[in-house]
Amino acid sequence: MSVLAIIASVSLLSWLWLTCCQGWFWRTDVRLPERSAPARWPEVALVVPARDEAEVLPLSLPSLLAQRYPGPARVILVDDGSSDGTGALARGLAAPGLLPLTVASPGEPPPGWTGKLWALRHGVELAGEAEYLLLTDADIAHGPDSLAQLVAAAESNRLDLVSQMARLRTETRWERLIVPAFVYFFAQLYPFRRSNRPGARTAAAAGGCTLVRREALERAGGVAAIRGAVIDDVNLARLVKRDGGRTWLGLAEQVDSVRPYPELAQLWRMVSRSAYAQLRHSVPLLAGTVLGLALVYLVPPVALVAGLLAGDAGAAVPAAVAWALMALTFRPMLAYYGRPAAEALLLPFTAGLYLLMTVDSAVRHWQGRGAAWKGRTYGAPARTRPDAPVGDPVPAPSGAPEPD
Structure with missing residues (x-):
């Protein structure tokens, strides 16, 4: 069994787990629960x-x-x-x-x-x-x-x-x-x-x-x-x-x-301004996220093409099934937004962009630009003691600007 086939198989196992064990995340039928008018409408x-x-x-x-x-x-x-x-x-x-x-x-x-x-x-x-x-x-x-x-x-x-x-x-x-x-x-x-x-x-x-x-x-x-x-x-x-x-x-x-x-740059800023904060400003979490995105979203199309070119069915078959699961789970969200099913095949490319946005978010933080939004830049909040509230700020290092 080739190394490429092993990697493709791990990607497929990841998709089987995501599809069946990650809270049915791909379903779009979670709407407001059943409700009736209250006897008294609160202020x-x-x-x-x-x-x-x-x-x-x-x-x-x-x-x-x-x-x-x-x-x-x-x-x-x-x-x-x-x-x-x-x-x-x-x-x-x-x-x-x-x-x-x-x-x-x-x-x-x-x-x-x-x-x-x-x-x-x-x-x-x-x-x-x-x-x-x-x-x-x-x-x-x-x-x-x-x-x-x-x-x-x-x-x-x-x-x-x-x-x-x-x-x-x-x-x-x-x-x-x-x-x-x-x-x-x-x-x-x-x-x-x-x-x-x-x-x-x-x-x-x-x-x-x-x-x-x-x-x-x-x-x-x-x-x-x-x-x-x-x-x-x-x-x-x-x-x-x-x-x-x-x-x-x-x-x-x-x-x-x-x-x-209207432009990619604006969407890029929307994602990158908070992506590293979502990872708690952790380098290990950043590395794991990058590897995870690559394994789950980029390996299937790459392994499929490489497997077909090399005549390696052991890599091509699991890669094709993984890509199919990816597209099938993405299809409900596309339908929610009124987009055609064929666009699901573009998800690996979009995931690659998100991978780059996440890395860019970390680089911006390391450069002291942090999460920037409308003229303000925020550094990494952290808990200074075990019972500190979420988002308790940590003082900026000497010479660094405090958050606005």
């Missing part, structure tokens, strides 16, 4: 952190203000130091007959806080005694009944956190290539069914649309408990679940991102 505050979002706000904020929610609700947009008139534009979108809108600005975040979480903390404070908080990004548009459906799901199923992964744009060629794979990889890393299971260690949320009970957030330590976390949504879900709360994550039907990513 909700919709908190929107926004930094330089004048381009997308006219497409997203009106959908929040026009929510058909039977109970008391209001929108709080927190202008995080924008320089493009985001706050003024938001005020101009308010109108009679829509949900009340408050626009506030907390000023620059103190050391140890990311800008988004500092803005969220301010918005949560302004929400007062609202029973639920809908944390949603400024580029997310909601269907008219989105809020009511989220609250009904939380109340009917006694959930402390309900999150939907917004449907991202797939209008340009690069969006069509990168975006479905982005959600597919996320689900592979955090299988939704496993995350939704009480008591399971896996916990995740999607920051674009997260409804959380205020009491559950307070019990978990509030926004301050994750103040330095770049990947705030996953860390929030972990906190809530660790404190005994019930969380739920699934794909959206009425929640869509309106942010365009």
Whole structure:
């Protein structure tokens, strides 16, 4: 048995395990659970952190203000130091007959806080005694009944956190290539069914649309408990679940991102700014991820071609089966995004791009550029003691800039 055949066989075994034992991650039928209208609709505050979002706000904020929610609700947009008139534009979108809108600005975040979480903390404070908080990004548009459906799901199923992964744009060629794979990889890393299971260690949320009970957030330590976390949504879900709360994550039907990513460079930045943070800034995890991506996604097409050219059926056959499993598991996500099944064969190429994005994310961190977003750069948060909250910041080395 050739070395190539052994490697191809290991890749096939990996795909058999992923397909059958990784929480059925590839299925796209995880939608809002069964729900009914509650006897009393609780008060909700919709908190929107926004930094330089004048381009997308006219497409997203009106959908929040026009929510058909039977109970008391209001929108709080927190202008995080924008320089493009985001706050003024938001005020101009308010109108009679829509949900009340408050626009506030907390000023620059103190050391140890990311800008988004500092803005969220301010918005949560302004929400007062609202029973639920809908944390949603400024580029997310909601269907008219989105809020009511989220609250009904939380109340009917006694959930402390309900999150939907917004449907991202797939209008340009690069969006069509990168975006479905982005959600597919996320689900592979955090299988939704496993995350939704009480008591399971896996916990995740999607920051674009997260409804959380205020009491559950307070019990978990509030926004301050994750103040330095770049990947705030996953860390929030972990906190809530660790404190005994019930969380739920699934794909959206009425929640869509309106942010365009027309070029590869913009999508590259979206992924690379947090990829190394996702790996906890660990070199061993980075090495394992690179080897794992290569073995699982790159070996099947390479081994198939090499095996056919060399007449090595022992390599070509398992490689072909592995590539087929890869394509079959990717097909449901392509269907969710309305893409043709044939595009599943391109997943190895897309995975290769993600491998390079992950390496680039680590290189940027090593160069002191960290997770950069809209003029701010964040270093690696770490726990300084065993009981420190998630995202507790570590001081920057002498001569290095502190996070904005």
